[in-house]
Amino acid sequence: MAAHEMTGAEIVIKALVDQGVDTIFGYPGGAVLPIYDALFQQNNIRHILVRHEQGAVHAAEGYARSTGKPGVVLVTSGPGATNAVTGLTDALMDSIPIVCLTGQVATHLIGSDAFQECDTVGITRHCTKHNWLVKSAPELARVMHEAFYVATHGRPGPVVIDIPKDVQFQKGEYAGPQNVVHRTYRPKVKGDIDKIKEAVDLIANAKKPVFYTGGGVINSGNLASQLLREFVRLTGYPITSTLMGLGAYPASDKQWLGMLGMHGTFEANNAMHDCDVLINIGARFDDRVTGRLDAFAPNSKKIHVDIDASSINKNVRIDVGIVGDCAHVLEDMLRIWKSKARRPDKDALADWWKQIETWRGRKSLSFKTSEDVIKPQQAIQRLYELSKHRETYITTEVGQHQMWAAQHFPFEEPKHWMTSGGLGTMGYGLPAAVGVQIAHPDALVIDIAGEASIQMCMQEISTAVQFMLPVKIFILNNEYMGMVRQWQELLHEGRYSHSYSDSLPDFVKLAEAYGATGIRAEKPSELDAAIRKMIETPGPVIFDCMVDKFENCYPMIPSGAAHNEMILGDDAEGATVSEEGKMLV
Amino acid sequence: MSTDEKVERHTIAILVDNEAGVLARVVGLFSGRGYNIESLTVGEVDQAEHTSRITVVTAGTPMVIEQIKAQLDRLVPVHKVMDLTVETNSVEREMALVKVAGTGERRVEALRLSDAFRARVIDTTHTSFVFEVTGTSSKIDAFIGLMRPLGLVDVSRTGVVAIARGPEAM
């Protein structure tokens, strides 16, 4: 027995190695010093020192989303743990597997308001999929392995393991992952075959079908994207996706309608509104997508595939709900479709596409360019054109720039697009880019940012410089919290209360102060050369792209409106929001 | 849609791993998502297996009740969730300790009524009784209602426990 005994800190490291972890993101402090000491004495795990614990979690999210592996975070007790809360909530909302280790005061001090004590499991109970307080070293190995299992199985999510300092010193026996079987948690991955048959029947008999896919396809893995592509092409049906699902289906394909929802395309939202069969694969009927619920796809039969049973019938009544993992269910759907030699209704489909083409003809993403001022949409289009020959990963902050990125930067592959969808966390993009670049050292990683958002986790540029991560921060600088300004214009008669970005730093000098490169573009004529220079610069770059201050993000379904009540860019003048809509966010 | 539907009262049994914080998870789920708790009871039911059973009485539209069950089911330490109101024929009981103070006519009347409810006297002084009464929640409500004018001073209720009829386990 004695031979297997290790300290709690050593158990933590050994468990991480046995779980295949090679990188963790963290920040030290008193309550995790023994783990930092154990890290110091080994070479299997690389520790990326961030500059703020929120950054550690977002970096781990970027790492996780671009690799499909769980992201691992190590922070100290008290303020270390509370600083991680935003990141954990973000990961919970977007179903990102994160294992976050927090230090805690020694067990005999818990509850005494000790220095840097906080009730971490209490605080994070609501923003994790599950959490544990480990009270002795002998249970540590089991909890570590259970934590990885819970974070990565079923609907993925963040978990927290709170480890008191005395437990890190205490000795206990180690057990490997193969010895740990979870007592209760057995998520269902195979869908009910009768339901799948029923769904295939509905799909085959549809006259006006549409696929509506989401982040679940990405989370399920690359196989799910492949199967989705095969099934969608086999049917010839149109497909749209949520913000989180971009890249699962190639944007260059002719069946692709673009993103749906509040800032989705005219064709995607109208197809949703008019469809007779809605095929939801791995999306969750979020309010950004549905708009007014009682007017959502009102004449459709709805199929919903989701690994989380609680997503089905939560916001929208479902006709055929299938609990299971997207890849498994798609595989069964394809098999049944083929074995029954199903064929879509050719004539109906041709009419449907004709209708869709007229919506597409509306060109809802178009915008007017100008000679003297850079349009934000144009900047993103140029960024795409000049980077598409590279392996490019995009992260974003939150605001108009995020929506413009989703609209104007096409994705061909899954796991190349990381954005904070559910929580809408300003400050996500830069640390996420750090995490992506760690996982993909040779790729081009760009954070499409706003000048306001970027200041929320700006400090992580220092992490990028330290670890020689050549991330590019592409700021669409409109000197406004543009999305807030847009809503104030629409909802509050243009009273721009505290949405002007005053006293901005000089981003070029800021970059230089951090030891990075700063580039500024102010005129459309300078844009291409400046973007090229950014891409060619070997280290981290802050690109200050001065854009039109008053451009609004269209199309837009205002809060409380239906999919077929969109505001389009060219007739947005004087648009308003209903009284009920004003109550919504 | 869901708002047009009628609100129903459901008794839900939840078998959980008896780990630290599990009750907080269940209660936090109800408060965090805005569901009702009309009654909640909890107790360990298998010491060797470390399992506890939580019984919750809640109210909501059918869609909300479905949501509550699905949300409970996805909590990691939950073994099983059972809706005793729809899935099976079940029996429910609640117990209350009811203290009534008074003398003379009122005291006699309290004792007489307690007999009709098959309540037991478990403590008595010259000026008070403590009754133990068991039954459905509505029976206990009725008993308390009758005691109110007769000198009701204190009530302690266990909340509802429930179990399915027939030979099967949960």
Ligand SMILES: Cc1ncc(C[n+]2csc(CCOP(=O)(O)OP(=O)(O)O)c2C)c(N)n1
């Ligand atoms: C942490 C956080 N605080 C506040 C908000 C609300 N919010 C949403 S968008 C936005 C403005 C973002 O401004 P900027 O980064 O400049 O982006 P733009 O909309 O101008 O492109 C704000 C304040 C948020 N999403 N996150």
Ligand SMILES: [Mg+2]
């Ligand atoms: Mg801005």
